[in-house]
Amino acid sequence: MSTKKCCLGIVAIYIVCAGCFVAKPASAQAYRLPAAAFHPFGRSIINEQHNLELISSACQVGFRYTGTKFQLTVSIPSWMHHNYLQYELDGVYQKRIRVDSALKEPIEITAPTAGAHTIWIYKATEAHTGAIILHAASAQDIQALQRPAAPLIEFIGNSITCGAAADASEVPCGAGPYHNQHNAYMAYGPRVARALGVNYIMSSVSGIGIYRNWNSDNPIMLQVYENTDFQVQSQHRWNFSTYTPQIVSIALGTNDFSDGDGKTPRKPFDSATYVLKYIQFIQLVKTKYPTAQIALLSSGMLHDKKREQLQNCLTTVKEKIDALYPSAKPVALHFFQPMYAKGCTGHPSVEDHEVLAKELIPFYRKLLSN
Structure with missing residues (x-):
């Protein structure tokens, strides 16, 4: 099975696929973080499939990574047609992202330059709209971030x-x-x-x-x-x-x-x-x-x-x-x-x-x- 097909299977059956990424040189290693390793801020739950459900308005997760490519494997409940995320890259707001029920591949966000980046993903919609389900995030040298200590x-x-x-x-x-x-x-x-x-x-x-x-x-x-x-x-x-x-x-x-x-x-x-x-x-x-x-x-x-x-x-x-x-x-x-x-x-x-x-x-x- 090709790497691409393996990754597609994550969304379809909610199984963590450990070999979804081809090995990179040690200087630019690719990592895949499961949702259980994220640090959500806002109302959320880890569901029975060990995925993270973002629930409240602006519920958020953050990551640090290197390189230009960041991927987020995401889905929505079967009864929904679409929902919305939005994101901030290196402290600058970018845009909303439509998440469709037919989505089969990870969402990919491309940074304009290589090097180190910080990204924060937010739920754009409210709790009554339905959860947005995060399965995994992938990038070079990826680390899940916690919100800095503050009032x-x-x-x-x-x-x-x-x-x-x-x-x-x-x-x-x-x-x-x-x-x-x-x-x-x-x-x-x-x-x-x-x-x-x-x-x-x-x-x-x-x-x-x-x-x-x-x-x-x-x-x-x-x-x-x-x-x-x-x-x-x-x-x-x-x-x-x-x-x-x-x-x-x-x-x-x-x-x-x-x-x-x-x-x-x-x-x-x-x-x-x-x-x-x-x-x-x-x-x-x-x-x-x-x-x-x-x-x-x-x-x-x-x-x-x-x-x-x-x-x-x-x-x-x-x-x-x-x-x-x-x-x-x-x-x-x-x-x-x-x-x-x-x-x-x-x-x-x-x-x-x-x-x-x-x-x-x-x-x-x-x-x-x-």
């Missing part, structure tokens, strides 16, 4: 936090499935983290709210936060000891205020229920991260009366949480400037996320220094 921010939120509907540069708005315009790397949270030199994880679900969702009453974030993939019926519970964020940033409210699709019955916004459920959710978060600073963000997508009402609710939540936890750091609030978003279906575009991030950087910088 950590967890960004909890909805489609805005996901970077959903933000990037129509490749697929126009409205064309194909919802996740075609996802770009988690360019969302406000990762932008803030990169600007401040800190690590981040993203816990976000499109359409979700504090006491009701965009067009339904449940499941709300309180019901799914403890599940690895944010699915209410999930069998996988997330291990919260994996990370210890210094700041937990929560941006939930846009969908609670939504008028829905205009067809499904929807009651007027209930501020008392919103405040009650928000308090309950923060209490849940505090059971996971007792020492984390809680930061609450409003929504730049809301205007006029809705904007004012959300800000009043968040102020009440802060007052009640501060009273319940007098020895903890006070809850921090940030109220966004109103924005008329230019992305798909009223979402912030990639350029809008840059505006949001610039507004937020001083806020988080101050919290990190406390």
